[in-house]
Amino acid sequence: MNIRNRRDFLKASLSSISALSAGAALAKFGELNAYAQVPAGSYNALVCIFLLGGNDGHNTVIPISTPNGYQNNPALYTANRLSLALPQASLHHVATKSGDIYGLHPKLTELQGLYNSGNAAILANVGMLAVPIANRAAYLAGAQVPANLFSHSDQTSQWQTTVPNGLISSGWGGRLADYMQPSNSSAAFPAVATTSGCGIFCNGQSTFSTTVPPSGAISLSGLSDPAILQGNQQLLSFDNGLKLVQSANGVVNRGQTYANALNGLIGGVKINTPFPATGLGSQLGMVAKLISLHSQLQLSRQVFFCTLGGFDTHGGELATQDALFSELSPAIKAFYDATTELNVQNQVTTFTNSEFGRTVMPNSSGGTDHAWGSHHFVIGGAVKGADMYGKFPLLALNGQDDANNRGTIIPSTSVAQYAATLAKWFGVVDPNSLSQVIPSIGNFGANIDLGFLG
DSSP states (O other): OOOSHHHHHHHHHHHHOOOOOBHHTTTOOOOOOOOOOOOTOOOOEEEEEEEEEEOGGGEEEEEEESTTTTOOOOHHHHHHGGOOOOOGSSSSEEEEESSOOEEOOOOOHHHHHHTTTTEEEEEEEOOOOOSSOOSSHHHHHOOOOOTTTOOOOHHHHHHHHOOOOOOOSOOOOHHHHHTTGGGTTTOOOOOOESSOOOGGGGOSOOOEEOOOOOOOOOOOOSOOOOOHHHHHHHHHOOSOOHHHHHHHHHHHHHHHHHHHHHHHHHTTOOSSSOSSSHHHHHHHHHHHHHHHHHTTTSEEEEEEEEEEEEOOOSSOOHHHHHHHHHHHHHEEEEHHHHHHHTTOTTEEEEEEOOEEEEEEEESTTTTOOSOEEEEEESSTTOOOOSEEEOOOOOOOSSSBBBBBSSSOOSSSSHHHHHHHHHHHHHHHOHHHHHHHHSSGGGGGGGOOOOSSSS
């Protein structure tokens, strides 16, 4: 790109995929009054995989040997799922510590292997809650619920902030980085990175996130001429008194600095583990490379955000989930294998998120509609795997866990509890600090740690 003036330079800079998120840069409204105390030389990383659109958990994890599962009450599942019911013989069996058997979707072969080897766990029926809701009766009696349930944008924001009502400028991933700032005080790169663009999850109050594409950091083009480079540096350093312009200049400067730091190291990274040639496979491959550089970048704590889209399955759900899970499962397995190659499998925890689940009852288009609770996976060497955490719901229309008559399942575990369990493992051990990182955790009493991490 030929950069001729300030407008061209700012346009190129802000569109550069190695530049910082402007939203994060402009969200610096305060700092957490917390100081992380972590052992010298320790390292932990969290990797969020957000399933955009609202994944149907009812065809992701299916009860088999439970009292209301496929074996003991087959009509409950098949009669309510109708055309979307997966044949029992096609499911990958996994057993809980209590002896219950569940089935994973036929395309989740690699996740079954990780689960059975003790390196993955299932978190059942998690969703956004303002307060605990015991059952259908409590919901119908007027229990407090999150704002704008079943809205993609609102529920995505709430999952990424853990705030069920009201507006907030930061996400819990960014606030984790805020809290860990003392441990990353010498870092040459941001503690929060995304490979595919990030919503509010990555926004901190006193730290910044950066975007690194799967292909690696890319510097601005058109700056090879020393005269042009000098001219644009003068443009960026010129104080014209406009705060918005100065903030944009700061975004560009930091983005270029971070890109230069990464470009000097990324070419030398060699990871032997093969990754699938898919969008998510490429994203997680880049995350593995960034993790391998944490010592050189002087980062003791890192947070990553990846996405896989397409889960808004109002129609054609069976074929769509087949394709999506065929991408999700192998990519997660390759990433876990890469962390083992790097000998950090016990320091890296991967987890799935999605804005909401979907109805038990299908619609007339071979799909499902927006609902509430769903099931998620947590993967890593520190996970107390081969088990299910939380309470699996009754998949009965108008049943005790149904908010209406279509199988809109009321969550039994909150997003706040999910995030708090991950945050405690990450190093946020002080209760007061935890409530700053996860503002709504106080609504769930003493039941904060769900127990799926060692």
